[in-house]
Amino acid sequence: MTPQLRVYVPPHPLIKHWLAVARDAGTPSVLFRSAITELGRWLTYEAAREWLPTLETEVRTPLDTCPATLINPQVPVAVVPILRAGLGLLEGAQSLLPLASVYHLGLVRNEETLEPSCYLNKLPEKFDPQTRVLITDPMLATGGSMMFAMAELTKRGVDPALTRIVSVVAAPPALQKLSAAYPGLNVYTAIIDEVVNDQGYIVPGLGDAGDRIFGT
Numbered sequence: 001m002t003p004q005l006r007v008y009v010p011p012h013p014l015i016k017h018w019l020a021v022a023r024d025a026g027t028p029s030v031l032f033r034s035a036i037t038e039l040g041r042w043l044t045y046e047a048a049r050e051w052l053p054t055l056e057t058e059v060r061t062p063l064d065t066c067p068a069t070l071i072n073p074q075v076p077v078a079v080v081p082i083l084r085a086g087l088g089l090l091e092g093a094q095s096l097l098p099l100a101s102v103y104h105l106g107l108v109r110n111e112e113t114l115e116p117s118c119y120l121n122k123l124p125e126k127f128d129p130q131t132r133v134l135i136t137d138p139m140l141a142t143g144g145s146m147m148f149a150m151a152e153l154t155k156r157g158v159d160p161a162l163t164r165i166v167s168v169v170a171a172p173p174a175l176q177k178l179s180a181a182y183p184g185l186n187v188y189t190a191i192i193d194e195v196v197n198d199q200g201y202i203v204p205g206l207g208d209a210g211d212r213i214f215g216t
C-alpha cells in the first residue's frame with residue numbers, strides 16, 4: 001500500500017484551550033508566547049508516540065527486578081525550528097526531548113511571491129538515516145517554507161517516514177503539497193483552517209505568528 005501523509009489533530013482539551021488563547025486577537029504577546037510553548041509541548045507529546053525509539057531492558061526496584069522500557073540514546077533525535085516563528089514551539093518540544101540536537105533553519109517569505117528564501121542553514125551535511133526529525137513551524141499556509149525545509153532535510157539523508165511536523169494551524173494548500181511530495185510524512189497540528197488569503201495568511205488563523213511571539 002502506498003504511504004499517505006497523515007495529519008493528526010489531537011482532540012485534547014489542553015491543545016484546544018491553548019489554541020483558543022493563541023487565536024484571540026486580544027491575547028498579549030507574553031501570553032501568546034506561553035500558549036505557543038504549551039502547544040509545542042502537547043503536540044510534541046502526541047508526535048512522540050510510536051516515533052521516539054525505545055529499548056527494552058530491566059530495572060531493579062527496591063523489591064525486585066522487572067522489565068522496563070527506556071528511550072534509546074543511540075538513535076539521534078533532532079529538532080529543526082523554522083525561524084523565526086518555529087522558535088516559539090521549540091521550548092515546549094525541548095522540554096520533552098531534552099537530548100535532541102537543534103538545527104536552526106532561517107527562512108523569510110517574500111511578501112509578493114510568497115516564496116521562501118533561506119538566510120540561515122545550520123543543518124549538518126549528512127544525517128544518520130535513523131535520525132528522528134521534528135520540524136516546528138506554527139503556520140502551514142502555502143507550504144513553501146515546509147517544502148523548502150523538507151527538500152534540505154531529505155537531500156541530507158533524512159527519512160520522511162521518521163519525520164514529524166509540529167504546527168499550530170495547517171491549511172489545505174500546504175497539506176496538499178506535502179502529501180504529493182512526501183507521502184510518508186506525519187503532521188501534528190492543533191487545527192486545520194480551510195482558507196489562505198491572497199497575502200498568504202490563514203483565515204481565521206491567528207495572524208502573524210512571528211510578530212505575535214516576539215511582539216515586533
Ligand code: URA
Pocket residue numbers: 085139141200201202203205206207208209210
Ligand atoms: N504565517 C503566519 O505567521 N501566519 C499565517 O497566517 C500564515 C503564515
